[in-house]
Every structure is written in C-alpha cells, then in structure tokens.
Amino acid sequence: MKGIQRLVRIATTLLSVYYAYMVEYRAELVLWVLSGSLPIILMGVWIQASQTGQFALTGIEFARYFLAIFFVRQLTVVWVIWEFEREIVEGRLSFRLLQPLNPFWHHFTSHLAERLARLPFAVVLIGLFFWLYPQAIWVPTLGQVALALVVTGFAFTLRFLIQYTLAMLAFWTERASALEQFSFLFYLFLSGMIAPLEMFPPLVRTIAEWTPYPYLMYFPASILVGLPVDIGRGLLVMTGWSLFFLLVCRWLWRKGLRQYSGMGA
Amino acid sequence: MAAILVEHLSKVYPVAVKEPGLKGTAQHFFRRTYRHVKAVQDISFAIEPGEVVGFLGANGAGKTTTLKMLTGLIHPSEGSIRVAGYVPFQRKAGFLKEITLVMGQKQQLIWDLPAVDSLRINAAVYGISDRDLETRVGQLAEMLSLGGKLTQPVRKLSLGERMKAELLAALIHQPQVLFLDEPTLGLDVNAQVSVRDFLREYNQLYGATVLLTSHYMADITALCPRVLVIHQGELIYDGSLEGLVDRFAPCREVEVELAQSYTPEHLATYADLESIQGQLVKFLVPQESLTRTVARILSELAVIDLAVTEPPIEEVIGRVLRSGAVV
Numbered sequence: 001m002k003g004i005q006r007l008v009r010i011a012t013t014l015l016s017v018y019y020a021y022m023v024e025y026r027a028e029l030v031l032w033v034l035s036g037s038l039p040i041i042l043m044g045v046w047i048q049a050s051q052t053g054q055f056a057l058t059g060i061e062f063a064r065y066f067l068a069i070f071f072v073r074q075l076t077v078v079w080v081i082w083e084f085e086r087e088i089v090e091g092r093l094s095f096r097l098l099q100p101l102n103p104f105w106h107h108f109t110s111h112l113a114e115r116l117a118r119l120p121f122a123v124v125l126i127g128l129f130f131w132l133y134p135q136a137i138w139v140p141t142l143g144q145v146a147l148a149l150v151v152t153g154f155a156f157t158l159r160f161l162i163q164y165t166l167a168m169l170a171f172w173t174e175r176a177s178a179l180e181q182f183s184f185l186f187y188l189f190l191s192g193m194i195a196p197l198e199m200f201p202p203l204v205r206t207i208a209e210w211t212p213y214p215y216l217m218y219f220p221a222s223i224l225v226g227l228p229v230d231i232g233r234g235l236l237v238m239t240g241w242s243l244f245f246l247l248v249c250r251w252l253w254r255k256g257l258r259q260y261s262g263m264g265a
Numbered sequence: 266m267a268a269i270l271v272e273h274l275s276k277v278y279p280v281a282v283k284e285p286g287l288k289g290t291a292q293h294f295f296r297r298t299y300r301h302v303k304a305v306q307d308i309s310f311a312i313e314p315g316e317v318v319g320f321l322g323a324n325g326a327g328k329t330t331t332l333k334m335l336t337g338l339i340h341p342s343e344g345s346i347r348v349a350g351y352v353p354f355q356r357k358a359g360f361l362k363e364i365t366l367v368m369g370q371k372q373q374l375i376w377d378l379p380a381v382d383s384l385r386i387n388a389a390v391y392g393i394s395d396r397d398l399e400t401r402v403g404q405l406a407e408m409l410s411l412g413g414k415l416t417q418p419v420r421k422l423s424l425g426e427r428m429k430a431e432l433l434a435a436l437i438h439q440p441q442v443l444f445l446d447e448p449t450l451g452l453d454v455n456a457q458v459s460v461r462d463f464l465r466e467y468n469q470l471y472g473a474t475v476l477l478t479s480h481y482m483a484d485i486t487a488l489c490p491r492v493l494v495i496h497q498g499e500l501i502y503d504g505s506l507e508g509l510v511d512r513f514a515p516c517r518e519v520e521v522e523l524a525q526s527y528t529p530e531h532l533a534t535y536a537d538l539e540s541i542q543g544q545l546v547k548f549l550v551p552q553e554s555l556t557r558t559v560a561r562i563l564s565e566l567a568v569i570d571l572a573v574t575e576p577p578i579e580e581v582i583g584r585v586l587r588s589g590a591v592v
Binding site: 006009010013014017020021024025091092094095097098099100101257258260261262 | 278333336337338339340356358361362364365366368371373375377378382383385386387388389390391392
C-alpha cells in the first residue's frame with residue numbers, strides 16, 4: 001500500500017512539474033502542434049485525388065480519416081531518442097542515475113504532460129477545421145471514442161517503447177537518432193500517415209499488419225472514424241510488440257550502463 | 266566501518282585514435298583503432314564516517330573518474346569499492362539515498378522552472394513527506410542564505426545563487442556521503458566563502474562524510490584536514506595537509522628589508538636567494554637551519570624589518586601536481 005502511495009506521488013509530482021515546464025513556452029507549443037499537420041496536407045491531396053479516380057474511400061471519408069490521423073499523431077508523437085542521446089553525450093544522465101528512480105519515468109511522464117499541454121491547441125485546430133469544412137463532421141459513438149482513446153494510449157506507449165529501445169543504443173553509438181531517422185521512413189509509410197492501409201497492395205498490407213507501425217496511427221484512427229479493423233488481432237499484435245521492446249529495452253539498459261562513461265560530467 | 270573503502274581500483278577507457286589529414290580520416294571511417302587509457306591505476310584508500318577529505322590532482326589526473334566510480338555512475342575495470350556499506354555500481358535504492366554528487370560545472374535543476382519544482386520531484390523520488398520537505402528546505406535555505414530565491418526560475422538566478430540551490434537540491438534527502446566535484450567553480454570570493462561555510466556546518470550538523478575536489482586551495486585549506494593526491498591515475502599521497510606541505514616544502518621564506526645594499530654574492534653566503542628588489546631581499550631557508558640563519562642575518566646585516574613565512578600552499582601543491590613526486 002505504501003509502495004503504491006509512493007508511486008502515485010511520484011507520478012503526480014512528475015506530471016505536474018513537467019506540465020508546468022511544457023507550458024512555460026506557449027508559442028513553442030503551438031508551433032509543435034502545427035508542425036504535426038502533415039496529415040492535413042495529405043488530406044487535401046487525397047481528397048483531390050478521390051475526385052478524379054476510384055478509391056476505397058470517398059472524399060469525405062479521406063477528410064475524416066486524416067483528421068483522425070492528425071489527432072492520434074498529436075497524442076502519440078515521441079522525441080525521447082533525441083533527449084536521451086543528448087543526456088548521454090553531455091553526461092546529464094549522471095544526475096538521473098544518482099536518483100532511486102529509473103530515468104525512463106522522467107521521460108515517459110514528461111511526454112504525457114506534454115500531451116495534456118498540447119491537447120487544447122489540437123482540439124481548437126480540429127474545431128477550426130470543422131468550421132471551415134462542416135461536411136466532414138461526424139459523431140462517433142461513445143464506445144468508439146472510449147476504445148479509440150484506450151488504443152491511442154496503447155499506441156503512444158508502444159511508440160515510446162520502440163524509440164526508447166533505439167535510444168539505448170546511444171550508450172554505444174552516441175548517434176542513435178540516426179537509427180530513428182532511418183526507421184521513420186517505415187513509420188511514415190506503414191503507419192497510415194501518408195495513405196490509409198486500404199490503398200496499399202494486398203501483400204504489402206498483409207506484411208505491414210504484422211509490423212508494429214499500422215497500430216501506431218492507422219489502427220486507432222480507423223476505430224475513431226469507423227473503418228473496419230480487427231480489434232482483437234490488433235490488440236494482440238500491439239501487446240506482442242510491446243513485450244518484445246520492453247524486454248530488449250531492459251536488456252540494453254543493463255548492458256548499456258556498463259558502457260556509460262558519463263562524458264563531460 | 267569505513268564510510269568509503271577503495272581497494273586496488275582501476276579504470277581503463279578505450280579511446281578512438283585518429284591520425285590527421287584525409288588519409289587519417291578515411292582510416293578512421295573504415296577501420297577505427299583504439300588505444301586504452303588508464304584513467305585510474307590501482308588506488309586504495311579508506312575514509313571514516315564524518316571525515317572531510319580533499320581530493321587533489323591536475324586536470325585529467327583521474328579525480329572525476331574516481332568520483333564517478335564511487336557514485337556508481339561508471340563501472341570499475343578492476344578493484345572493489347564499498348560506499349556506506351554498498352557496492353556503488355549495483356545502484357541499490359538504499360545506496361542512492363545515502364549519497365549525493367555535486368558537480369560544479371553541471372546542474373540538475375530544471376533550468377526554466379523555479380528550483381522549488383525540482384525540489385518537489387526530489388522529495389517524491391526520495392520519499393520525503395511534504396512536512397519534512399518544508400522543514401528541510403527552510404533549514405538549508407537559511408544556512409545557504411537563499412530565502413526567496415527558490416521560487417524564481419533557475420535561469421534568473423546568479424551563478425552563486427544557482428550553485429547554492431544545486432547544493433540544496435543535492436542535500437534535500439540528507440545524504441551521509443557527499444561527493445563534491447569543484448563545488449565553488451566560477452564563484453566569486455564571497456560566494457566561495459559562503460559555500461565553504463555551509464559545507465563545514467553541514468558536516469558538523471549531520472556528521473556527513475565529504476570527499477571534495479577543488480582547484481581553489483582555499484576550499485581545501487578551509488575544509489580538509491586530510492588530502493588525497495592523484496597524479497596520472499595513481500594515488501601519490503594520502504595524509505594530512507600540513508604533512509604534505511612540510512614534506513614537500515621543507516623551506517621557509519625569509520623576507521628582509523635592509524638599511525643598505527649588499528652584493529648578491531655576499532647575500533648568498535647566508536642562504537639561497539629567491540629574489541632581490543632594491544633593498545628588499547627574499548631568502549629560501551631550510552627549516553633545520555632557520556633559527557641559526559635568521560640570527561646570523563640579524564647580527565651581521567643592517568636589518569630594518571624581517572618576516573618568516575611558509576611558501577603559499579598553492580605553490581606547494583602546484584609543485585606536487587606538476588612533478589607527481591611521491592611524497
């Protein structure tokens with residue numbers, strides 16, 4: 001009981017302090033929200049394309065899908081690899097290692113706090129979009145919303161775990177972010193950010209569905225807009241990949257600490 | 266039981282070597298070669314609870330590497346360490362609650378928020394209740410004269426205030442073993458004095474063990490009765506500060522103001538001449554012949570004033586660190 005109380009106190013304190021940190025620079029926050037508007041641009045491209053050809057989705061469906069992608073992306077964006085790499089290179093990880101709390105929780109809660117800080121701006125942007133394009137308005141059921149939010153939370157955790165695992169390689173390479181840049185290519189195409197999976201050739205789609213990428217955006221966005229997805233299999237694949245990355249991450253962490261030299265500190 | 270026990274500790278780092286020029290760059294890209302640098306070599310020492318020990322050495326001598334091993338940040342290549350009864354690299358929660366590390370050139374406080382927010386995080390992580398936090402912050406802030414500064418963003422504090430706030434954050438969990446790496450680096454004289462006074466008071470109040478590195482000898486002379494000297498990774502001295510000065514500087518400086526001029530040759534018959542500026546002469550006199558030489562100078566020369574001093578400690582330590590002589 002005491003242990004749980006301690007964990008709750010750590011979680012709430014980290015969240016409230018990092019929330020204060022995130023809202024310290026408001027203009028920056030707005031710019032970060034806007035920098036995630038690639039789905040809105042792609043929405044325009046696909047709506048235009050849908051008017052001239054035969055596609056699996058109509059123009060309105062494309063609009064809703066990319067709006068949902070925009071929303072999910074706002075809640076799942078992760079940058080921990082750059083932070084962790086800098087902490088290793090500058091030796092700032094040392095201060096984290098001196099405390100009886102795994103540094104993972106500092107990064108995880110700071111990302112969560114940032115979600116809370118950016119959410120109002122993202123909602124305003126979506127409201128503005130509906131005001132300009134009222135035909136795209138749709139009302140998902142309460143069940144859809146609840147499921148989409150749970151799956152989005154899961155997607156964020158999985159995305160965080162994938163990037164944090166790659167970040168562990170900074171113990172050896174000091175330029176682990178290059179790996180993230182490379183894997184971003186797969187993320188970009190297979191997550192459904194560029195196009196819904198319905199647009200992919202069947203073989204590519206089948207292969208993609210066994211990778212973690214479609215579950216990071218396409219899956220929760222599809223639930224939100226009502227596109228048909230296999231929820232049971234999706235959750236199972238997500239759980240499998242989460243456990244895989246969790247184990248690899250813990251193994252790399254233990255090995256990496258032996259490599260750490262606390263550069264510059 | 267010793268608070269810090271180090272036996273045959275060594276640390277070897279692989280360092281990539283690159284030749285200059287394009288050929289060297291190509292070789293470095295395709296076939297990277299490494300050499301192994303022995304940062305710390307077979308050092309052993311023990312520090313008792315409550316002791317304040319100065320850790321001296323030139324830049325790159327191995328001080329910070331040793332501190333990193335003692336705090337569990339890096340893994341030793343060889344040897345064993347016990348700090349507060351724990352093996353540091355295992356980083357057990359009990360160990361982390363017993364120690365702290367302050368690095369003068371690094372900061373743990375969140376730059377954009379008031380220090381009090383970082384303190385809240387530390388309190389939650391170390392399991393300090395809100396009431397205890399308030400009491401401890403009040404007490405430490407008073408000792409450090411930091412009243413009112415903890416609610417200002419850290420970036421708005423002066424360097425001295427920031428260092429004090431760093432100290433407060435590092436000590437909020439009341440650690441028993443303090444590792445301080447250049448805690449007064451870059452501070453003005455007043456701030457240095459107040460940090461020193463605080464450390465002395467903390468040591469007396471909590472009986473904490475302190476291992477301190479500093480390039481300011483005033484820190485060492487004010488706080489550390491005992492010093493460890495490390496040179497090129499090897500421990501070359503472990504003992505009292507006076508012992509180091511006595512053994513390495515067995516001479517005294519005798520400064521004489523004369524009523525008339527004498528030739529350097531004549532003056533050199535009394536002792537080694539350090540300098541002559543008009544009628545102001547400085548001799549370096551071995552301790553064992555000090556009384557005899559001073560008596561001779563007073564009786565045979567026309568002396569207006571005479572003063573006997575020890576050479577400045579910075580000079581003595583500087584000589585030890587430069588030469589690496591085993592004392």
